[in-house]
Amino acid sequence: MSAAVDAPPRRAAWRVPRKALPQLAALLAILLLDRAVSPQFFHVGLSGGRLFGSLIDVLNHGAPVAMLSLGMVLVIATGGIDLSVGAVMAISGALAASLADSHPLPVTLGAALAVGLVCGVWNGLLVAWLRIQPIVATLILMVAGRGVAQLITEGRIRTFSSHGLAWFGGGSVLGVPAAVVVTAAATVLTLALVRGTALGLMVEATGGNARASRLAGIDTRAMTVAVYAWSGLCAAVAGILAAADILGADANNAGLYLELDAILAVVIGGTSLLGGRFSIGLAVVGALIIQAMNTGILLSGLPAEFNLVVKALVVLAVLLAQSPRLKALGLRRPGARATGATP
Amino acid sequence: MNNRNRLPSVTLAASALAMSLLGAAAARAEGLVVGFSQIGSESGWRAAETTVTKQDAKKNGDTVKIADAQQKQENQIKAIRSFIAQGVDGIFLAPVVATGWHQVLSEARDAKIPVILLDRDIDPADKPLYLTAVTSDSVHEGAVAGDWLVKTVGAKPCNVVEIEGTVGASVAANRKEGFDDEVKKQPNIKIIRSETGDFTRSQGKQVMESFIKAENGGKNICAVYAHNDDMMIGAIQAMKEAGLKPGSDILTVSVDSVPDMFRAMIAHDANATVELTPDMAGPAFVALGAYKSKGTVPPKWIETKSVLHTSADGDLQQVLDQKKDLGY
Numbered sequence: 190m191s192a193a194v195d196a197p198p199r200r201a202a203w204r205v206p207r208k209a210l211p212q213l214a215a216l217l218a219i220l221l222l223d224r225a226v227s228p229q230f231f232h233v234g235l236s237g238g239r240l241f242g243s244l245i246d247v248l249n250h251g252a253p254v255a256m257l258s259l260g261m262v263l264v265i266a267t268g269g270i271d272l273s274v275g276a277v278m279a280i281s282g283a284l285a286a287s288l289a290d291s292h293p294l295p296v297t298l299g300a301a302l303a304v305g306l307v308c309g310v311w312n313g314l315l316v317a318w319l320r321i322q323p324i325v326a327t328l329i330l331m332v333a334g335r336g337v338a339q340l341i342t343e344g345r346i347r348t349f350s351s352h353g354l355a356w357f358g359g360g361s362v363l364g365v366p367a368a369v370v371v372t373a374a375a376t377v378l379t380l381a382l383v384r385g386t387a388l389g390l391m392v393e394a395t396g397g398n399a400r401a402s403r404l405a406g407i408d409t410r411a412m413t414v415a416v417y418a419w420s421g422l423c424a425a426v427a428g429i430l431a432a433a434d435i436l437g438a439d440a441n442n443a444g445l446y447l448e449l450d451a452i453l454a455v456v457i458g459g460t461s462l463l464g465g466r467f468s469i470g471l472a473v474v475g476a477l478i479i480q481a482m483n484t485g486i487l488l489s490g491l492p493a494e495f496n497l498v499v500k501a502l503v504v505l506a507v508l509l510a511q512s513p514r515l516k517a518l519g520l521r522r523p524g525a526r527a528t529g530a531t532p
Numbered sequence: 533m534n535n536r537n538r539l540p541s542v543t544l545a546a547s548a549l550a551m552s553l554l555g556a557a558a559a560r561a562e563g564l565v566v567g568f569s570q571i572g573s574e575s576g577w578r579a580a581e582t583t584v585t586k587q588d589a590k591k592n593g594d595t596v597k598i599a600d601a602q603q604k605q606e607n608q609i610k611a612i613r614s615f616i617a618q619g620v621d622g623i624f625l626a627p628v629v630a631t632g633w634h635q636v637l638s639e640a641r642d643a644k645i646p647v648i649l650l651d652r653d654i655d656p657a658d659k660p661l662y663l664t665a666v667t668s669d670s671v672h673e674g675a676v677a678g679d680w681l682v683k684t685v686g687a688k689p690c691n692v693v694e695i696e697g698t699v700g701a702s703v704a705a706n707r708k709e710g711f712d713d714e715v716k717k718q719p720n721i722k723i724i725r726s727e728t729g730d731f732t733r734s735q736g737k738q739v740m741e742s743f744i745k746a747e748n749g750g751k752n753i754c755a756v757y758a759h760n761d762d763m764m765i766g767a768i769q770a771m772k773e774a775g776l777k778p779g780s781d782i783l784t785v786s787v788d789s790v791p792d793m794f795r796a797m798i799a800h801d802a803n804a805t806v807e808l809t810p811d812m813a814g815p816a817f818v819a820l821g822a823y824k825s826k827g828t829v830p831p832k833w834i835e836t837k838s839v840l841h842t843s844a845d846g847d848l849q850q851v852l853d854q855k856k857d858l859g860y
Contacts, residue, residue: 227746229745229746236773236774237773239773241774242745243742246741246745250738343859344573344576344579344859345579345860346576346733346762348792359773434734434737435733435734435737435765435769436769439732439734441574441575442730442734443734484742487727487738487739487742488742488745488746490725490727490746492726493696493699493726493727496699496728
């Protein structure tokens with residue numbers, strides 16, 4: 190689109206909305222479509238001290254993929270990809286559910302997060318030190334990780350009754366579901382870490398041209414390990430949220446194919462798979478677009494056979510709306526000067 | 533050409549049959565050695581099936597050798613060949629797919645080792661190659677669930693929502709067909725919504741949440757039917773979180789009878805579940821024993837019973853105690 194992101198942060202602040210326009214418009218369009226198929230879509234009430242409504246469902250169920258996309262967007266920005274996040278979710282969920290009833294909450298959470306971090310560092314070392322292509326390096330854990338999770342749960346659905354861990358599924362802060370609060374907090378933290386410091390620039394530089402960045406004094410290996418570690422950590426949080434949601438760990442299905450949803454969220458958010466510039470906020474918007482679509486399909490009462498086709502068409506429309514070539518064709522007359530002037 | 537080739541193979545089959553009948557008279561009634569090619573342990577039910585098979589063998593004084601194929605047909609074919617080489621008395625096969633068994637089952641037939649299919653059927657063209665198939669009738673399972681609902685609601689109007697299994701899975705299609713046909717006969721029962729929950733708890737929960745929102749906070753819903761218990765357990769959670777009482781505000785009926793469903797029924801959160809028994813091997817051992825000792829040829833299909841368990845049953849705790857250590 191444009192090189193506006195490389196401008197100093199203060200000037201970028203007011204430029205962000207224009208860059209985000211296609212995604213925000215898509216989200217709005219899908220929400221309005223949801224409203225059309227289900228008149229009570231925007232109704233938000235209270236049930237048991239918790240906000241209750243379809244819009245809340247979108248946020249609540251979008252949380253795991255949004256969590257994954259927080260890590261994925263950084264990995265993709267370095268030119269990598271992390272296929273293992275779904276399996277890491279399954280591992281951390283399985284561990285959390287197995288420990289929840291016998292250990293205090295901090296130990297449970299600590300262990301689940303630590304295992305995610307270890308998985309992430311493992312991926313990072315394979316990519317940064319052993320120079321294995323990211324898609325291959327993370328494929329190893331994607332396949333093996335689910336097996337590890339199944340070993341932890343012994344192949345069955347491991348349920349738990351600990352109220353501490355269950356809070357992440359059924360609890361709330363001022364009525365907002367816990368999963369949404371956790372994801373929002375993680376988004377703010379990621380933004381602060383990455384955009385509040387020079388880290389974001391270094392990640393972009395690593396993805397843009399690793400060799401030049403190294404010569405410029407950026408420790409690209411450390412950057413690579415760090416982004417995969419962050420991705421593992423985010424996946425572990427997503428795993429905890431998923432396990433808390435159903436009060437149990439389902440090693441066979443938890444996080445299954447969610448790595449693809451996370452990649453899709455990042456791509457919808459306008460980040461190129463080739464690495465370089467990225468947007469954390471828009472990746473989260475991408476995750477919400479995906480979930481708004483899923484929830485809408487469920488509410489529409491459309492026969493189940495149509496789900497994937499509808500989803501594919503909507504994704505196609507969103508991605509087409511972002512296509513620079515198409516934009517050049519469609520907006521030449523009235524908006525040509527506005528878009529053309531940006532770079 | 534074709535006809536000429538066929539003749540010897542028919543005589544071969546006939547002579548094989550005669551030989552196996554002769555051999556059968558000499559075989560021992562007890563202490564059979566059986567090779568079981570299991571698909572894997574992808575679900576709790578399958579783990580329970582493996583456990584029950586071992587228990588059955590122990591009870592009868594038979595020996596069972598289990599080969600876990602990890603979802604791969606090639607592994608199952610290897611396992612069957614190794615069972616043939618070991619000269620087992622019979623082979624149980626839970627086929628991972630329906631086709632591609634002709635060659636290896638012909639080898640088993642040539643070695644005069646009877647093959648019994650468990651839980652799933654194969655290509656009808658290969659019918660002569662196995663002794664019998666022990667499976668449940670998943671259309672019937674749906675019908676049993678539908679019948680329970682019809683009897684429970686009586687003449688009252690009732691709106692049903694259905695949480696389907698994975699799109700394209702034959703079990704899902706069959707359980708839907710059986711249930712839908714049963715309730716369609718009743719003018720007072722209507723299936724108002726139907727969506728897929730992919731057989732998982734988290735999808736089942738998400739689908740139920742959307743049903744509740746789309747149907748006036750759940751007030752329009754009288755009953756839920758889920759194609760398996762796991763999706764229903766998710767749905768029960770969704771109902772609770774929406775402030776509804778599953779089991780009384782909204783009736784529940786699902787299929788499988790996993791231990792967690794018994795826990796839910798004991799807690800009065802669920803009403804009924806149709807059992808898909810993990811004991812497919814029990815009838816298979818009986819059929820194999822009779823065939824080996826007396827030469828009795830069983831029917832081509834042995835249907836397992838689809839037992840209905842409801843929250844009104846007095847023996848829920850006993851059934852749960854039996855089931856909980858099977859590996860579900």
